Amino acid sequence: MTTTMRPTPGPGAETLPGPGAGKDQELAAATRGLGKRFKGVDAVSELDLEVPRGSVLGLLGPNGSGKTTTIRMLLGLTAPSTGTAELLGARMPEQAQQVLSTVGALVEGPGFHSFLSGRDNLRRCAAAEPRLATRSIKAAVDSALERVGLTEAADRRYRGYSLGMKQRLGLAAALLVPRELVILDEPTNGLDPAGTREVRAVIGELHREGTTVIVSSHLLAEVEATCTHVAVMNRGSLVAQGQLDELLEAGNTGLEVRTEDAPAALEALGAERVPAREVEGGVLVDLTTARPEQVLRVLVRAEVAVTEARKQRTGLEDLFAQLTEEGAQA
Structure with a gap:
């Protein structure tokens, strides 16, 4: 993927090929002129984002830059005001049902039943997975809990979990079955250094397995340690995107x-x-x-x-x- 360091093109500027072009077949996610307007304010504007298959892309930006809104539009949770979004080749939100079973996501913090244990909450999530057979639920839940380091706390009620433990359980829900794409919005929020390292290890495992990962984070050191690509947003616009190594070298004299x-x-x-x-x-x-x-x-x-x-x-x-x-x- 060619590194680009540029402001988002304005009206009349050269545009990228539309969805369906050959290049898009290599992308796990792509947006073209994507925008979202809330009460007369552009939360996201003219966004042309490209996420290569098999990459780990760090989505960066100050608070209020439009990262979470962009993720919600990619997942079909919010309809765009302008432009298009594609996920694994499917137009979102119109074709969401075709691809969401192969996508794991943790967005804006997990939501679980406070009176159930972590394990029981995860079982409910597993029961709703269309790609998970009933006989495989127990093994899938146990594996996901172990992967995020929650085995010992699995039978405690969710309402007694710390913020970091809640984040871990949300990550476990996203990893109940193998995914083509995993989208994580601030996955290390509330985690201690040990938990942060564990999340980094999970992202590394996903990358080695060929899974595409989009991770929104404000921890730049973690992004530098785990991501192959980055996209930087500011005030709703994309100001740079590309391979991390090339971006870090670009502009150096x-x-x-x-x-x-x-x-x-x-x-x-x-x-x-x-x-x-x-x-x-x-x-x-x-x-x-x-x-x-x-x-x-x-x-x-x-x-x-x-x-x-x-x-x-x-x-x-x-x-x-x-x-x-x-x-x-x-």
Whole structure:
């Protein structure tokens, strides 16, 4: 998938191919010009989102950026005001019944019966699963409880669960049967560090199994550790989307060069009018006017011993701040 870092196109801008194009067959979810208006206010506007099959996409954005509204439209829980949404090739919400049995979701916190135990609540969910035979319910419930670390608390009443335990039970309900797509809205909300690591492990397992995962989160470190792709929203619009590694590298203009002879490196680069400065362990080269291979040729010709060279990498937190600040100023 080609990385894009752009504001959402306005009227008259070039548009993406419509649903049914060949590229869409590679997507687990896609929106075209998707919008939702509440009482005259655009919660989501002109959203062109693409989620490749088999990816783990982190949906990021400040509070009120439209993440949950977007997820609700993808799942057919809310009808869009404009545009279209597709899930596993089916138009939502019109064709929801065709695909929702292969989709697991945890949106805006789980809802269960307070007087039932976690296990009994999960049994009720399992009984409603069209792809789960009655004889398989017990094994499926036990497996899901173990997967999210709730086996020991399974027979306690739900009303006595902490917020983190409620989140775990909601995640277990989403994983009762194998899914093609799992959508998680703030799945680590209320979890302690150990619980957060367990959710990260579950997402990793799903990815290895080939399941597509969309995870909305405000924990940027967790997204950076678990996601292959990201989409950043701000004020209802998509400001960037693409492969995580490519987004983190996009816009970087520095090359970190490790060398024991920084003065010689600076002299050689200065002679070629390539800006650089000394840093611990070597030099940091500004790539505004030179490409990495040109920098290395200059240093090799000057007989400067280079032990390592790598492009400077922006952290997700810095990238997120840059994108959302730019969106706020636009």
